[in-house]
Amino acid sequence: MLSKEIGNTDTETQIKIAAKSVFLKKGLAGARMQEIADVAGIGRTALHYYFRRKEQLFQVVLKDAFRDLAKRTEMLHNSDYSSLEKMEAYVDGYFEKALAEPELDIFMLNEFNNNPEVMKDILISEASGSPFNILLKGIETSVKNGEMKGAPKQILITLISMCVFSFAGRGMIQNVLFLTDEQYMDLMKERKIYMKDFLKIAFKP
Amino acid sequence: MLSKEIGNTDTETQIKIAAKSVFLKKGLAGARMQEIADVAGIGRTALHYYFRRKEQLFQVVLKDAFRDLAKRTEMLHNSDYSSLEKMEAYVDGYFEKALAEPELDIFMLNEFNNNPEVMKDILISEASGSPFNILLKGIETSVKNGEMKGAPKQILITLISMCVFSFAGRGMIQNVLFLTDEQYMDLMKERKIYMKDFLKIAFKP
DNA sequence: TAATTGTTTTACATTAATGTCGGACACAAA
DNA sequence: TTTGTGTCCGACATTAATGTAAAACAATTA
Numbered sequence: 197m198l199s200k201e202i203g204n205t206d207t208e209t210q211i212k213i214a215a216k217s218v219f220l221k222k223g224l225a226g227a228r229m230q231e232i233a234d235v236a237g238i239g240r241t242a243l244h245y246y247f248r249r250k251e252q253l254f255q256v257v258l259k260d261a262f263r264d265l266a267k268r269t270e271m272l273h274n275s276d277y278s279s280l281e282k283m284e285a286y287v288d289g290y291f292e293k294a295l296a297e298p299e300l301d302i303f304m305l306n307e308f309n310n311n312p313e314v315m316k317d318i319l320i321s322e323a324s325g326s327p328f329n330i331l332l333k334g335i336e337t338s339v340k341n342g343e344m345k346g347a348p349k350q351i352l353i354t355l356i357s358m359c360v361f362s363f364a365g366r367g368m369i370q371n372v373l374f375l376t377d378e379q380y381m382d383l384m385k386e387r388k389i390y391m392k393d394f395l396k397i398a399f400k401p
Numbered sequence: 402m403l404s405k406e407i408g409n410t411d412t413e414t415q416i417k418i419a420a421k422s423v424f425l426k427k428g429l430a431g432a433r434m435q436e437i438a439d440v441a442g443i444g445r446t447a448l449h450y451y452f453r454r455k456e457q458l459f460q461v462v463l464k465d466a467f468r469d470l471a472k473r474t475e476m477l478h479n480s481d482y483s484s485l486e487k488m489e490a491y492v493d494g495y496f497e498k499a500l501a502e503p504e505l506d507i508f509m510l511n512e513f514n515n516n517p518e519v520m521k522d523i524l525i526s527e528a529s530g531s532p533f534n535i536l537l538k539g540i541e542t543s544v545k546n547g548e549m550k551g552a553p554k555q556i557l558i559t560l561i562s563m564c565v566f567s568f569a570g571r572g573m574i575q576n577v578l579f580l581t582d583e584q585y586m587d588l589m590k591e592r593k594i595y596m597k598d599f600l601k602i603a604f605k606p
Numbered sequence: 607t608a609a610t611t612g613t614t615t616t617a618c619a620t621t622a623a624t625g626t627c628g629g630a631c632a633c634a635a636a
Numbered sequence: 637t638t639t640g641t642g643t644c645c646g647a648c649a650t651t652a653a654t655g656t657a658a659a660a661c662a663a664t665t666a
Contacts, residue, residue, distance in 0.1 A: 223430065229625090241646080244625065305573060310572075328578075342619095358563070361566045369516065371513055373554060394555075398599070433653070446614075450614070453655080454654085
């Protein structure tokens with residue numbers, strides 16, 4: 197009775213957490229309702245009671261995940277940093293979140309490729325507006341002001357590449373450089389510092 | 402006797418081509434034997450005749466795909482370019498291949514994450530040795546010589562990021578920048594030029 | 607032509623996963 | 637106590653995908 201109240205973790209959020217972890221690892225097609233139920237610690241039919249179909253559950257998880265990703269750049273709103281400072285802040289925010297949940301990156305990358313229409317819907321429905329566009333606008337004005345050099349879109353892609361790939365490419369990186377999980381994590385912490393330095397000089401006019 | 406003839410121009414390679422295209426789009430779990438058979442223009446059971454099980458077919462496709470990826474850096478062997486020249490050559494080779502088959506990147510990225518052991522096996526079994534290590538060695542000596550600045554591993558990851566993400570992140574890029582397929586392709590052609598320029602200055606001491 | 611080999615198809619068995627339905631159970635309000 | 641509500645489970649029903657065995661077919665070669 198009280199157990200239910202205290203553990204603010206009611207079944208529904210338990211399920212969402214479980215589903216997220218399974219979907220991140222296996223993708224939509226690879227995920228099994230049974231496994232999600234197991235992870236959530238409930239019966240499979242109870243799972244269906246909350247989310248009638250797998251697709252439905254997936255949509256919910258996807259939207260949440262996207263919101264998480266978007267949060268990584270939340271700090272950029274209303275900020276009056278310069279563009280370079282914004283980039284630094286972006287990197288900081290990004291790496292902080294990503295170090296805690298490295299699987300999210302590859303998942304989002306896949307979703308953007310697999311059902312772009314869905315992602316487009318989500319992008320539109322999120323009032324906040326795409327965080328990337330904020331960055332792009334900033335970069336564009338910086339280039340005009342002569343603070344930065346290069347084609348704005350290319351600069352943006354370079355920045356995103358370096359952030360996203362660092363985590364989405366985890367398997368590749370570890371395999372190629374023969375790194376343990378700890379070594380990888382350490383390398384990423386180092387990379388956060390490295391990138392902030394790098395960006396400062398790389399786009400200097 | 403000669404029935405088999407040179408070059409399996411026949412069903413078997415037809416199957417491999419079909420399987421590759423389906424696996425690239427849907428992944429292992431999402432792919433259906435029926436669909437592969439359809440694409441190959443044969444019956445589903447004939448497919449089983451050639452490759453008894455889906456897993457087996459997948460392995461074959463995966464190895465071939467990896468070989469393709471590795472080929473992108475083939476030119477670096479035995480070359481006596483400087484490290485920067487090697488990077489340029491790498492970018493050239495990479496973009497050339499990737500522009501022709503953009504889906505390969507996200508596929509490989511996923512495979513490295515999903516079954517790293519398999520990828521490790523492939524890496525080892527390929528006598529050529531990991532192409533990335535050739536790059537890394539080159540970068541390391543360049544840094545020692547004072548031709549380049551920065552931690553070698555970070556430089557390598559930056560380079561790979563920029564190549565791989567450009568194509569693996571296609572969905573994300575198109576969605577965020579509102580690009581049609583043509584516009585995306587054009588942007589990538591532009592990016593190839595941009596990157597070669599960029600790399601030259603970005604790592605200068 | 608008959609035998610041999612290799613290929614494809616038909617028809618089926620098996621397995622696995624999803625989704626649904628009726629009830630069981632706990633708790634709360636009347 | 638009864639009635640109602642929300643939650644969860646067991647037992648199906650359904651569907652879909654995989655894999656296999658045996659027959660049909662085609663092409664080649666003795």
